[in-house]
Amino acid sequence: GAVLALALAAGTGAALCWWLLEPRKRQTGGTVRQGVLDLIGNTPLVRVASLSEETGCEIWVKAEMLNPGGSVKDRVALQIVSEALADGRLRPGGLITEGTAGSTGVSLAMVAAAYGCRCSITMPDDAAIEKANMIQAYGASVRRVRPVSIVHPEHPVNVARREAASTPGALFADQFENEANFRAHLKTGEEIWQQTQGRVHAFVSGAGTGGTVAGVSTALKARNPRVRVFLVDPPGSSLFNKVKRGVMYTSEEAEGKRLKNPFDTITEGIGINRLTANFNRALIDDAFRGTDREAVEMAAYLLRNEGLWVGSSAAMNCVGAVKAARAMGPGHTIVTLLCDGGHRHLSKFHSKEYLESMDLAPRETDRSLAFVS
Ligand code: PMP
Numbered sequence: 084g085a086v087l088a089l090a091l092a093a094g095t096g097a098a099l100c101w102w103l104l105e106p107r108k109r110q111t112g113g114t115v116r117q118g119v120l121d122l123i124g125n126t127p128l129v130r131v132a133s134l135s136e137e138t139g140c141e142i143w144v145k146a147e148m149l150n151p152g153g154s155v156k157d158r159v160a161l162q163i164v165s166e167a168l169a170d171g172r173l174r175p176g177g178l179i180t181e182g183t184a185g186s187t188g189v190s191l192a193m194v195a196a197a198y199g200c201r202c203s204i205t206m207p208d209d210a211a212i213e214k215a216n217m218i219q220a221y222g223a224s225v226r227r228v229r230p231v232s233i234v235h236p237e238h239p240v241n242v243a244r245r246e247a248a249s250t251p252g253a254l255f256a257d258q259f260e261n262e263a264n265f266r267a268h269l270k271t272g273e274e275i276w277q278q279t280q281g282r283v284h285a286f287v288s289g290a291g292t293g294g295t296v297a298g299v300s301t302a303l304k305a306r307n308p309r310v311r312v313f314l315v316d317p318p319g320s321s322l323f324n325k326v327k328r329g330v331m332y333t334s335e336e337a338e339g340k341r342l343k344n345p346f347d348t349i350t351e352g353i354g355i356n357r358l359t360a361n362f363n364r365a366l367i368d369d370a371f372r373g374t375d376r377e378a379v380e381m382a383a384y385l386l387r388n389e390g391l392w393v394g395s396s397a398a399m400n401c402v403g404a405v406k407a408a409r410a411m412g413p414g415h416t417i418v419t420l421l422c423d424g425g426h427r428h429l430s431k432f433h434s435k436e437y438l439e440s441m442d443l444a445p446r447e448t449d450r451s452l453a454f455v456s
Pocket of ligand 1: 154156185186187289290291292293294295296351352353394396397422423
């Protein structure tokens with residue numbers, strides 16, 4: 084009896100010692116990350132029960148709002164900056180510039196802070212103010228400019244390009260043309276393949292730079308060429324026409340036709356009227372149009388039925404997932420991204436007053452998806 088008690092006491096003592104000597108493991112439940120940049124990517128894939136039950140498909144979403152900077156753009160900012168640091172185009176302490184509707188600016192500001200670089204962001208003044216505030220909170224500078232076409236010298240992209248050109252050692256992040264963006268999303272696509280264990284029939288996404296749809300489509304089709312890829316395009320964007328009819332307006336034509344102006348859509352981060360290097364790499368089978376009404380109703384639907392609070396492009400992606408489910412028929416697994424959460428959209432997409440002023444306030448409905456046309 085005494086021997087057994089002694090053995091038990093020794094065993095307990097050893098376990099206690101081990102527990103005390105492994106403080107990092109104990110505090111973090113087994114995972115230690117080296118810093119904020121290690122928290123980027125490897126986001127969970129989440130089943131959306133209500134959409135799945137309504138459509139008869141499995142609808143799964145990558146929770147990109149769980150990235151440390153709050154959006155999918157953390158992946159892109161990390162890839163752009165780490166590639167530039169690796170090949171010497173940027174050094175610690177150097178300046179990073181970008182023209183962006185906001186999310187990429189937040190992510191670049193965060194990555195710059197983590198790497199000890201400086202950051203300067205130019206954004207259109209109609210983008211949600213939350214994003215400008217966050218960029219400043221990370222210590223970056225923000226210039227807000229009147230929304231103008233890409234052919235205009237004061238377009239955020241042109242301002243940011245000039246700023247980098249006139250600053251020694253500065254990097255123009257150039258998310259539209261820099262294919263580090265595409266490369267970041269090869270990993271997003273591979274994550275989807277692993278998380279679904281290869282059982283994914285379709286991927287659907289909106290496009291801003293096109294990096295997401297290009298990287299994910301390339302990665303998934305390399306794994307299985309039969310995976311279908313759908314684009315969902317907001318009002319005022321010409322990517323739908325590009326996919327359906329092969330027609331894309333040049334920047335000058337887009338300007339002439341005034342194809343996209345700030346009043347075309349309230350969604351942020353998606354829709355474009357020029358062909359970018361990143362979008363050029365996308366392998367897209369078919370496209371749907373989405374409306375602002377559909378995006379607003381989907382955001383309300385996800386809140387009501389799932390407690391999921393998402394931004395405008397994420398809501399539009401879910402609209403696209405429902406359209407893909409209907410096009411493919413029941414029994415398919417369809418994946419999309421929740422690009423960001425609702426927090427940074429409180430002043431616009433999630434403002435009751437703003438939506439009412441645009442005649443877009445969501446209507447109280449049941450679980451039905453009748454609002455998706
Ligand atoms: N959603 C949000 C919130 C974004 O900022 C962006 C990027 N502009 C997108 C979607 C579109 O992604 P991509 O640029 O990869 O096409």
